[in-house]
Amino acid sequence: MIQELQQTFHSIIKSLEVLYVIEGIKPCARILVFEDELNKVNDFLNEKNIFTAVSDFKALKHAAQSEFYSDKSVKIPKNDARKGYFFIYLSRNKETAEKAKLMEAKSNHLELGLLLGYPKCCCEFFQRNFNENNADLTLKALENSNGCEFPFYTNIAARHFDVSLLSHFPHSLGCMPSIEIAKNNLKMMQKHAEQVAGMFSGILKSAVIYTMEEGVFLLRKHEKVDNGLMYGDVLTTTKSKLYYLLSSNKKLGILGKNDFVVSDVYIKGHQYGVMVFT
Numbered sequence: 044m045i046q047e048l049q050q051t052f053h054s055i056i057k058s059l060e061v062l063y064v065i066e067g068i069k070p071c072a073r074i075l076v077f078e079d080e081l082n083k084v085n086d087f088l089n090e091k092n093i094f095t096a097v098s099d100f101k102a103l104k105h106a107a108q109s110e111f112y113s114d115k116s117v118k119i120p121k122n123d124a125r126k127g128y129f130f131i132y133l134s135r136n137k138e139t140a141e142k143a144k145l146m147e148a149k150s151n152h153l154e155l156g157l158l159l160g161y162p163k164c165c166c167e168f169f170q171r172n173f174n175e176n177n178a179d180l181t182l183k184a185l186e187n188s189n190g191c192e193f194p195f196y197t198n199i200a201a202r203h204f205d206v207s208l209l210s211h212f213p214h215s216l217g218c219m220p221s222i223e224i225a226k227n228n229l230k231m232m233q234k235h236a237e238q239v240a241g242m243f244s245g246i247l248k249s250a251v252i253y254t255m256e257e258g259v260f261l262l263r264k265h266e267k268v269d270n271g272l273m274y275g276d277v278l279t280t281t282k283s284k285l286y287y288l289l290s291s292n293k294k295l296g297i298l299g300k301n302d303f304v305v306s307d308v309y310i311k312g313h314q315y316g317v318m319v320f321t
């Protein structure tokens with residue numbers, strides 16, 4: 044089924060969201076669909092006995108941080124001449140899909156999050172911290188977390204590479220209800236697409252340098268050494284100066300969750316996050 048879903052929804056993350064709803068492990072999902080593909084997607088979902096509600100507005104994607112994922116989008120009227128994306132709310136329950144659409148229209152993030160099946164602690168975290176200028180809560184989640192080592196289930200940084208087991212921001216990277224959701228999602232993926240599940244687990248077990256301005260970096264195949272890590276290749280969203288620094292050195296000294304050193308260059312500040320997922 045994964046292949047069939049990918050033909051319709053393109054991105055793996057999006058296809059998985061739909062799979063979780065079809066399989067009944069997620070009560071409702073919210074996905075962006077390009078307006079020219081709206082009918083095709085609706086037909087596909089209705090055939091699978093999934094109800095849909097379509098937003099009364101369109102979204103223009105921001106010049107994205109990555110080709111797969113953008114946290115930012117600009118709302119425009121649905122009859123605007125510019126081509127845009129609609130939000131589709133999908134559920135096996137018609138009322139849930141309609142209600143999710145309504146809650147988004149009212150900007151009620153808390154209720155919307157609960158309808159989408161996210162943990163209450165994370166919905167409250169989102170409600171408290173989200174605003175138009177701060178749509179990416181990854182570093183905020185890190186701020187709420189103890190230390191910088193986490194189970195790979197909550198690696199939300201990899202979403203920039205179309206890899207994630209969660210579609211919400213966990214309130215902390217150790218959030219237990221989020222880890223439970225991620226584990227269930229991985230199990231479902233193993234059932235339907237074992238190879239994809241293996242690829243996901245491999246990529247999620249990366250160390251991450253997360254920045255708002257200089258890119259997101261996944262340091263692959265990391266191993267612990269004194270005060271830091273050795274690592275292999277580096278995946279990046281941006282070929283920035285920091286990327287070249289990280290990829291031309293294979294060792295990272297970790298001084299704290301916002302504080303690291305590469306080849307005698309000390310980098311520190313709340314705009315930088317260090318996360319090690321195992």
Ligand SMILES: [Zn+2]
Nearest residue numbers: 164165214218
């Ligand atoms: Zn939580």
